[in-house]
Amino acid sequence: MQYLARSPEAEHATTTGLNNRKLLMWAFLGSDAMFFGPLIATHLIYRTESLQGPIEEILNIPVTTISTFVLLMSSLAMVLALAGIQQGKMGTFRFWTAMTALLGMVFIGFQMVEFTEFAKHGLTPRTNLFGSTFLTLTGFHGAHVTVGIIWLWSLFFASFRGKVKQENSLDVEIAGLYWHFVDIVWIVIFGVIYLVGAFGVEDRVLEGAHALAGLGG
Amino acid sequence: MATNIAILRRPLDPTGAWAWITTVDHKKIGVLYGLTAFAFFILGGVEALVMRLQLAQADLNVVSAATFNQMFTMHGTTMIFMVVMPAGAAFFNFLVPLQIGARDVAFPRLNALSYWLFLFGSILMNFSFFTGSAPDMGWFAYAPLTAANFSTSSSVDYWILGLQVMGVGTLAAGFNFVITIINMRAPGMTLMRMPVFTWMTLIVSFLIIFAFPVITVAITLLLFDRMFGTNFYDITAGADPLLWQHLFWVFGHPEVYILILPSMGIVSDILPTFSRKPLFGYVTIVLAGAVIAFLGFGVWAHHMFTVGMGRWATSAFAVATMAIAVPTGVKVFNWLGTMYGGSIQFRTPMLFALGFISLFMLGGLSGVMHAVVPVDLHQQDTYFVVAHFHYVLFGGSIFGLTAATYYWFPKITGRMMSESIGKTHFALMFVGFNLTFFPMHFLGVLGMPRRIYTYAPDMGWSGTNMAVTIGAFVIAVSIAVFLYNMVRSARVGQPAGANPWGAATLEWSIESPPHHYNFAIVPTIRSQHPLWDEEANTVEPPPLPYVDESSIHMPSPSYWPLLLAMGVTLVAGSLLVWQAHAIAGLTMGAASGALALISVYRWVFEPAVATEVAEGAAAHH
Numbered sequence A: 001m002q003y004l005a006r007s008p009e010a011e012h013a014t015t016t017g018l019n020n021r022k023l024l025m026w027a028f029l030g031s032d033a034m035f036f037g038p039l040i041a042t043h044l045i046y047r048t049e050s051l052q053g054p055i056e057e058i059l060n061i062p063v064t065t066i067s068t069f070v071l072l073m074s075s076l077a078m079v080l081a082l083a084g085i086q087q088g089k090m091g092t093f094r095f096w097t098a099m100t101a102l103l104g105m106v107f108i109g110f111q112m113v114e115f116t117e118f119a120k121h122g123l124t125p126r127t128n129l130f131g132s133t134f135l136t137l138t139g140f141h142g143a144h145v146t147v148g149i150i151w152l153w154s155l156f157f158a159s160f161r162g163k164v165k166q167e168n169s170l171d172v173e174i175a176g177l178y179w180h181f182v183d184i185v186w187i188v189i190f191g192v193i194y195l196v197g198a199f200g201v202e203d204r205v206l207e208g209a210h211a212l213a214g215l216g217g
Numbered sequence B: 001m002a003t004n005i006a007i008l009r010r011p012l013d014p015t016g017a018w019a020w021i022t023t024v025d026h027k028k029i030g031v032l033y034g035l036t037a038f039a040f041f042i043l044g045g046v047e048a049l050v051m052r053l054q055l056a057q058a059d060l061n062v063v064s065a066a067t068f069n070q071m072f073t074m075h076g077t078t079m080i081f082m083v084v085m086p087a088g089a090a091f092f093n094f095l096v097p098l099q100i101g102a103r104d105v106a107f108p109r110l111n112a113l114s115y116w117l118f119l120f121g122s123i124l125m126n127f128s129f130f131t132g133s134a135p136d137m138g139w140f141a142y143a144p145l146t147a148a149n150f151s152t153s154s155s156v157d158y159w160i161l162g163l164q165v166m167g168v169g170t171l172a173a174g175f176n177f178v179i180t181i182i183n184m185r186a187p188g189m190t191l192m193r194m195p196v197f198t199w200m201t202l203i204v205s206f207l208i209i210f211a212f213p214v215i216t217v218a219i220t221l222l223l224f225d226r227m228f229g230t231n232f233y234d235i236t237a238g239a240d241p242l243l244w245q246h247l248f249w250v251f252g253h254p255e256v257y258i259l260i261l262p263s264m265g266i267v268s269d270i271l272p273t274f275s276r277k278p279l280f281g282y283v284t285i286v287l288a289g290a291v292i293a294f295l296g297f298g299v300w301a302h303h304m305f306t307v308g309m310g311r312w313a314t315s316a317f318a319v320a321t322m323a324i325a326v327p328t329g330v331k332v333f334n335w336l337g338t339m340y341g342g343s344i345q346f347r348t349p350m351l352f353a354l355g356f357i358s359l360f361m362l363g364g365l366s367g368v369m370h371a372v373v374p375v376d377l378h379q380q381d382t383y384f385v386v387a388h389f390h391y392v393l394f395g396g397s398i399f400g401l402t403a404a405t406y407y408w409f410p411k412i413t414g415r416m417m418s419e420s421i422g423k424t425h426f427a428l429m430f431v432g433f434n435l436t437f438f439p440m441h442f443l444g445v446l447g448m449p450r451r452i453y454t455y456a457p458d459m460g461w462s463g464t465n466m467a468v469t470i471g472a473f474v475i476a477v478s479i480a481v482f483l484y485n486m487v488r489s490a491r492v493g494q495p496a497g498a499n500p501w502g503a504a505t506l507e508w509s510i511e512s513p514p515h516h517y518n519f520a521i522v523p524t525i526r527s528q529h530p531l532w533d534e535e536a537n538t539v540e541p542p543p544l545p546y547v548d549e550s551s552i553h554m555p556s557p558s559y560w561p562l563l564l565a566m567g568v569t570l571v572a573g574s575l576l577v578w579q580a581h582a583i584a585g586l587t588m589g590a591a592s593g594a595l596a597l598i599s600v601y602r603w604v605f606e607p608a609v610a611t612e613v614a615e616g617a618a619a620h621h
């Protein structure tokens, strides 16, 4: 062991060279994945176990395809916002940050319409197992999106007060990590919950397997 | 900052109680964790003594059956979440930055938030004693038993909400220590040079961030069922009665390793010091810890062998559980190898470390017995299981944490603990422990079920139960001796100096107690034993260069972690109020939610180092 005279800058350097807050976001997202995992698993276990009320035939695939597309486009806007601030183009940053948040708000709008429609058809969290698991899972996802929207608008307005600038583009990068993660979770939900549910993908895979087995035999 | 009203001005150099309330110093937070955990240790111990009085003889009526249910529920919950976990966190906090050569953790204010959430969550749950509805359904809170139609009082709600608040704090601490250990190491402190305690902290932190979200989901769904009428655990709506058990034990088994791995790290640091030779098989011990943690996520259903999972699932979980004994055994052999050929010094920390190894091994052996499914079917829900997990969690975790207290007390306070009182403490605790828990194996084999509040005289359990109760009181006496030793030593103990044990790790290179900035100059590390010169066979005295203290910028104290924790806890409490009185609950929820939001916002825009301090320091240059 020895002591070396070190500059103050060197004392603030991290072991890996990665920023602490960025690593924190990665760790949080890993943990958050373990939050959505059991919610998705619970939904899949209970998918067709409801004793009454509407289940997955109530899902509106065409409309949700549009909202999924909207959310995907918001991720693209997020990428452009980050590129903007990294190059010091504040106008570009502000435009695409606002666009990301607005697309997120459109997605939440779709979700509100969806939940209202379901309620009209008699599906609430109290109706049956499907209502409980589906609305809790997608509700928690919507809450994540909402947090992201608030975060993005905070960055947007803080940029006018000079608190978000090229030097701390990392703040935007971390928000972006969160936003992309929430998008990816939605892709999983859309694939596993909506598509599997509505198209009976599971049954078709089984049919396909049987057909293959038939050909082989 | 200058425009703030006085009360919300940032505390720059607080003294007295305010210095503790607003602290972001990892050492002070560690001490707070430790003191709080010890207070809850006494509370949980009293709950145990009440149970032992009630069970001392057949047909006693010391407490009612309902009170007895509250005692075993709160004893388990307290010891796990308010004693062993925070006591581990106390040492994570105090030691990890010192062991890796850092001046603080990665996120000092987040660290303070973790502590306050733990404290307030614990208080929220224990507040239920005053409303007469203390949790009474077992620390595992099995649904559907805990569903609204079977548990009608608010006892389950207190348990859920208290645990939820504590859980957020634990998660935050998990993130903090993952980042701290990965990213805050001094130059030359490679992963494979870290002390084993720091390694185990890293592994435990990973377990926390991956296991705690699962219990969060489980209790959130239960809360939704109870408060908003969802159907997750409602069997009349077609729910699966095993859903809770799966979710709970997917968390619950990793939790066991969250409780035991810190003590394994502690013992791995203590043994080399008192054997005067390096740890045998350092790499194997580290890898074994990682393997245990990894496998720990794949064995949860060994808690469910009696529920009828089917032959294949049962077999798979049985095999996985047996497999996990292998890395555990590897560790035990490494500890024995460390002592083999060493010149062993039987100081108090070493005695507790040896107690840990022997008792933990017994608990491990009865644990492997549970992996044998036909045997488990007989042992399920008997006192044999109670004996097993106390050997692991008391004989293991608590003995390890006690060893840590004796070992690092000189570093924390600057004074040695009394050896003679310490050895008395060890003798009483070791005898009392075995008198309490060893006979429970027999009671279990004789068929005494867990959680019964009394039994008939002709069961043949009376004599053994009396021995167990006597043992429990011997433990209580030993804890009183421990407390006396700590209080006395903190005031009149021998001054310790930097490295009283002649230990090898970095925390012993600095003063006891350490300066608030830990290291005047960040050290550069060259080996696994920075303080031992193995060729010259000496303990190297660290040369301390002079440094201008005003050039060291430490994070400033802050109110916001405390206020945010208050806001979050009051939001949780408002749900309980809401059940009794909707308007009052909503008002309280809105007010405390606002407090939490304001705190988050102010926190985000508060610089880690207050500008006044930075400017003042700049003026010096």
Ligand SMILES: [Cu+2]
Binding pocket: B252, B253, B256, B299, B300, B302, B303
């Ligand atoms: Cu287990």
